[in-house]
Amino acid sequence: xxEKFERDYExxxxxxxxxxxxxxxxxxxxxxxxxxxT
Numbered sequence: 371x372x373e374k375f376e377r378d379y380e381x382x383x384x385x386x387x388x389x390x391x392x393x394x395x396x397x398x399x400x401x402x403x404x405x406x407x408t
Contacts, residue, residue, distance in 0.1 A: 372383045 375381070376383055
């Protein structure tokens with residue numbers, strides 16, 4: 371399932387965890403191709 375998601379949407383899927391007692395949700399995001407413009 372993860373391989374299909376990565377292939378179809380061209381994103382990397384990773385598992386991350388942290389201080390879940392501080393917040394009920396979290397997210398990580400990064401642009402694959404960044405050109406330095408705003």
